[in-house]
Amino acid sequence: MDKQTPLVEMKNMSIAFGGIRAVDDVTVDLYPGEVVGLLGHNGAGKSTLIKMLSGAYQGEGDIYVNGEKVEIHNPRDARNYNIETIYQTLALADNLDAAANLFLGRELMTPAGTLDDDAMEAETRKIMGRLNPNFQKFSAPVSALSGGQRQSVAIARAVYFNAKILIMDEPTAALGPHETQMVAELIQQLKAEGIGIFLIDHDVHAVLELCDRASVMKNGQLVGTVNIPDVTDDDLLSMIILGKKPGEKAEGAEA
Amino acid sequence: MQDNAKSFFSKLGIDTRLLGMIGALVVLWIVFDVITGGRFLTPRNLFNLSVQTASVAVMATGMVFVIVTRNIDLSVGSMLGFIGMTVAALQVQVLPDILGLGHWSIWIIAALAAILMGAVLGAFQGWIIGYLTVPAFIVTLGGFLVYRGAMWWVTKGQTQAPLDATFRLMGGGAEGTLGETLSWGFGIVAAVAAVVLILMSRRRKAGHGFTVKPVWAEGILIALAAGLILCFVWVMNSYPIAKGAMKRIARAEGIELTEGMVWYHGVAIPVVILLAVTVIMTIVASRTRFGRYIYATGGNPEAAELSGINTRLLTVKIFALMGALTGIASIIASARLNAVDVGLGTLDELRVIAAAVIGGTALSGGFGTIYGAVIGALIMQSLQSGMASVGVDAPLQSIVVGIVLVFAVWVDIVYRRRTGQ
Numbered sequence: 001m002d003k004q005t006p007l008v009e010m011k012n013m014s015i016a017f018g019g020i021r022a023v024d025d026v027t028v029d030l031y032p033g034e035v036v037g038l039l040g041h042n043g044a045g046k047s048t049l050i051k052m053l054s055g056a057y058q059g060e061g062d063i064y065v066n067g068e069k070v071e072i073h074n075p076r077d078a079r080n081y082n083i084e085t086i087y088q089t090l091a092l093a094d095n096l097d098a099a100a101n102l103f104l105g106r107e108l109m110t111p112a113g114t115l116d117d118d119a120m121e122a123e124t125r126k127i128m129g130r131l132n133p134n135f136q137k138f139s140a141p142v143s144a145l146s147g148g149q150r151q152s153v154a155i156a157r158a159v160y161f162n163a164k165i166l167i168m169d170e171p172t173a174a175l176g177p178h179e180t181q182m183v184a185e186l187i188q189q190l191k192a193e194g195i196g197i198f199l200i201d202h203d204v205h206a207v208l209e210l211c212d213r214a215s216v217m218k219n220g221q222l223v224g225t226v227n228i229p230d231v232t233d234d235d236l237l238s239m240i241i242l243g244k245k246p247g248e249k250a251e252g253a254e255a
Numbered sequence: 256m257q258d259n260a261k262s263f264f265s266k267l268g269i270d271t272r273l274l275g276m277i278g279a280l281v282v283l284w285i286v287f288d289v290i291t292g293g294r295f296l297t298p299r300n301l302f303n304l305s306v307q308t309a310s311v312a313v314m315a316t317g318m319v320f321v322i323v324t325r326n327i328d329l330s331v332g333s334m335l336g337f338i339g340m341t342v343a344a345l346q347v348q349v350l351p352d353i354l355g356l357g358h359w360s361i362w363i364i365a366a367l368a369a370i371l372m373g374a375v376l377g378a379f380q381g382w383i384i385g386y387l388t389v390p391a392f393i394v395t396l397g398g399f400l401v402y403r404g405a406m407w408w409v410t411k412g413q414t415q416a417p418l419d420a421t422f423r424l425m426g427g428g429a430e431g432t433l434g435e436t437l438s439w440g441f442g443i444v445a446a447v448a449a450v451v452l453i454l455m456s457r458r459r460k461a462g463h464g465f466t467v468k469p470v471w472a473e474g475i476l477i478a479l480a481a482g483l484i485l486c487f488v489w490v491m492n493s494y495p496i497a498k499g500a501m502k503r504i505a506r507a508e509g510i511e512l513t514e515g516m517v518w519y520h521g522v523a524i525p526v527v528i529l530l531a532v533t534v535i536m537t538i539v540a541s542r543t544r545f546g547r548y549i550y551a552t553g554g555n556p557e558a559a560e561l562s563g564i565n566t567r568l569l570t571v572k573i574f575a576l577m578g579a580l581t582g583i584a585s586i587i588a589s590a591r592l593n594a595v596d597v598g599l600g601t602l603d604e605l606r607v608i609a610a611a612v613i614g615g616t617a618l619s620g621g622f623g624t625i626y627g628a629v630i631g632a633l634i635m636q637s638l639q640s641g642m643a644s645v646g647v648d649a650p651l652q653s654i655v656v657g658i659v660l661v662f663a664v665w666v667d668i669v670y671r672r673r674t675g676q
């Protein structure tokens with residue numbers, strides 16, 4: 001895998017809010033067909049790191065896509081590089097229906113230049129049929145949906161537009177066991193299609209099962225990146241909690 | 256029984272909110288008609304009502320977008336006055352000197368100037384709100400004071416009159432209507448257009464394999480739409496023009512008047528303007544990207560940003576549109592009075608906001624319809640004209656309007672809670 005150019009490289013990324021260095025000199029990369037888990041305690045800086053890739057935040061550091069340096073100033077730029085994101089907050093407009101949310105910012109238009117709501121609904125029915133066949137509430141605003149149904153809509157939006165790089169920030173947090181299993185299958189399928197995925201998840205076992213590598217963050221800094229076949233769940237947990245790499249002494253002890 | 260009625264209306268696809276507002280309006284009209292002994296529901300009164308509603312209703316359509324995006328515009332009344340005064344001075348003092356009194360192009364220049372001025376003022380306010388992130392409440396409160404003061408400076412407080420004769424037609428009145436024949440033509444074209452639109456939408460839905468309404472429901476809807484339009488034209492065409500005005504028009508057009516001849520008003524031009532604005536704004540709200548982004552931003556500004564929507568620029572556009580509509584409203588208001596004094600537009604911002612809110616626009620953002628705001632304006636105006644014709648004095652009128660406003664919003668909140676919006 002090392003011989004390929006990485007799909008994404010984020011080098012020396014940093015960002016501060018007020019005095020807090022939410023992300024501090026973090027470097028991660030992602031290869032085609034690979035799933036990289038991002039782990040860390042609450043507030044470790046995982047969401048903030050990937051938001052710099054999705055264009056929501058502008059921090060310091062260099063981002064390379066397919067080996068070329070890119071400037072991502074806003075979410076539109078990220079979308080132009082086929083970077084799709086499922087945000088932890090889902091980022092849905094509650095007053096609009098599933099189709100309007102799925103196509104928000106990329107609406108299908110009729111030849112006359114007006115919104116083609118019917119076509120958008122038809123497409124939404126197709127993709128939701130694949131992701132969550134029980135989903136029926138197509139004309140209700142998403143505020144009327146359950147947490148899991150809302151999450152399905154957010155996942156559908158990221159998957160629909162042929163992402164090359166997919167960012168999933170706790171995509172299964174609100175899902176039932178069956179739906180979680182379907183997302184796991186979806187991840188395997190997308191991986192087989194050569195898509196690179198950053199997966200943020202607090203469930204160490206899910207990460208062990210789905211990911212090829214994992215990068216662990218603590219207090220905004222990168223603890224380290226490991227190959228999943230080389231580590232156990234205890235190794236990962238001690239990286240998350242103690243901030244030490246396997247076979248290493250706890251760095252900075254526990255402040 | 257109640258369930259039957261509910262499923263009947265849900266099959267028709269008319270939402271209950273619209274039904275409720277129309278119900279309130281009809282009740283209001285009947286009550287006033289009974290109290291006045293049949294003087295309220297006359298062609299004459301309905302004609303006047305339609306003309307009086309136009310200016311506020313035009314602005315209310317724009318206020319929907321402003322409020323949907325969680326903003327407010329307190330400046331529209333003052334802006335209307337400022338634009339009205341500037342444009343009146345333009346056609347009374349400036350243009351006649353350059354082009355000659357009564358030149359054919361004066362009304363066009365004046366109208367375009369009004370719309371452009373509104374758009375520029377609105378865009379500037381929107382820029383401060385969107386890019387400098389000063390809250391809309393403060394920016395437009397500032398505008399409210401600035402425009403009212405600026406209005407005085409334009410002419411040092413002098414009333415401007417009379418306005419250009421063609422410009423005046425946009426205010427309604429005996430001359431400012433389509434007349435009988437054109438009104439019928441307008442009604443028929445509008446009715447046919449409504450029917451075609453309903454049928455086209457049905458075809459499109461069926462084409463995607465979605466369930467469509469039963470044929471009988473679609474039939475009732477078509478009959479209702481066409482019937483309402485033609486009924487409105489018929490009422491407007493039943494209001495005869497007064498003898499004096501007839502003589503004036505006949506003289507101007509060189510027509511010989513004979514004994515027993517009667518002319519009728521037909522649909523007033525400001526009402527035609529209002530209908531055009533309503534149709535265009537409805538299309539913008541529901542069929543364009545711009546409209547979609549407005550509702551998305553109102554529902555969740557962060558989600559809109561993350562979807563790549565430039566919400567700052569959107570704010571500028573919304574306020575520019577609000578300004579342009581204020582320009583149009585200012586044309587209607589000044590043309591109707593045929594004079595502009597420093598009081599023009601006073602308290603209009605509150606009428607406009609009230610109309611939008613009574614029409615179901617939620618101040619918390621994300622919800623509101625154009626037709627709702629127009630009906631809201633009609634309800635407000637009906638209440639005011641009705642009370643005036645019953646002989647309720649002005650202080651009591653404002654007490655009633657104030658109470659109704661609060662009551663209407665409370666009903667709306669209860670409705671939303673029940674329907675789970």
Ligand SMILES: Nc1ncnc2c1ncn2[C@@H]1O[C@H](COP(=O)(O)OP(=O)(O)OP(=O)(O)O)[C@@H](O)[C@H]1O
Pocket residue numbers: 017020022040041042043044045046047048049088
């Ligand atoms: N917009 C913001 N303004 C100020 N501080 C922020 C902002 N976003 C994040 N932070 C801070 O940055 C740090 C990292 O937050 P982040 O959301 O990236 O954590 P996380 O690793 O995703 O945590 P979780 O597992 O709880 O989702 C936290 O201390 C948080 O308080």
Ligand SMILES: [Mg+2]
Pocket residue numbers: 046047048088169
């Ligand atoms: Mg997070």
